[in-house]
Amino acid sequence: MSHPPLPTTPTRILITAGPTHEPIDSVRFIGNRSSGRMGCALADEAARRGWSATLLLGPAPAFPTDSRVRVRRFRTCEDLRGLLREEFGKTDVLVMAAAVADYRPKVDPAMWNGKFRRHASNLTLELEPTPDLLAEVSSSRRTGQLLIGFALEPREELATSSLAKLERKGVDLVVGNPLETMDSPDIEATLFAKGGAQTPAPKMSKDAFAAWLMDRIVPKVHSPRSDAESAEGA
Numbered sequence: 001m002s003h004p005p006l007p008t009t010p011t012r013i014l015i016t017a018g019p020t021h022e023p024i025d026s027v028r029f030i031g032n033r034s035s036g037r038m039g040c041a042l043a044d045e046a047a048r049r050g051w052s053a054t055l056l057l058g059p060a061p062a063f064p065t066d067s068r069v070r071v072r073r074f075r076t077c078e079d080l081r082g083l084l085r086e087e088f089g090k091t092d093v094l095v096m097a098a099a100v101a102d103y104r105p106k107v108d109p110a111m112w113n114g115k116f117r118r119h120a121s122n123l124t125l126e127l128e129p130t131p132d133l134l135a136e137v138s139s140s141r142r143t144g145q146l147l148i149g150f151a152l153e154p155r156e157e158l159a160t161s162s163l164a165k166l167e168r169k170g171v172d173l174v175v176g177n178p179l180e181t182m183d184s185p186d187i188e189a190t191l192f193a194k195g196g197a198q199t200p201a202p203k204m205s206k207d208a209f210a211a212w213l214m215d216r217i218v219p220k221v222h223s224p225r226s227d228a229e230s231a232e233g234a
Helices: 037-048 077-090 109-113 133-139 155-169 179-183 206-222 227-232
Strands: 012-017 052-057 070-073 093-096 103-105 127-129 146-153 173-178 190-193 198-200
Touching (some): 012 037, 037 206, 052 077, 077 133, 093 133, 133 155, 155 173
Parallel strands (some): 146 173
């Protein structure tokens, strides 16, 4: 007697996207120009392939188009930190595409419900470093989880900085992008792996790149190989 095949559990992917807004007071913040388009495109592509996709999305204008994508919103680095603590243990793949601020204003939290007033004298704003979220989740990863980071760097520093980030944060792959990617509908990225392997992608739209990157994630999830082999065979 034949039996129906057992149902398979979809691969679970967690993606972060968009900027953080770090408050100065109730109306002002420190942020960046990240649109969130890359992360949204990745979430849509993962859902299209039948993966269970969760998107942690910052204050960005972009939004995924596939209704199967589960979206949770954040505003600050600390908000995103809390969501990662909730979601990371339940995922198989993490793609950290969010542009998290490296520094935040060191101000009295009471000012978040108030407003600095204009004065004739200068105003000095002290900044403090934000937590390294990717390094934090990497330190608590379980066997089999795949971690992918993004690096936005000057073109002449792209390879050196991306490979250093890969080792420093303990991730499997880093997608390196030149600075001009942030304002462009297109992306001209290079995929970096441990051992120094590099796989450049042709310049393409962010939607097309989402499919390109997913094609290189899938073999590493379902047929694990070394990072160098995966990048060289891409």
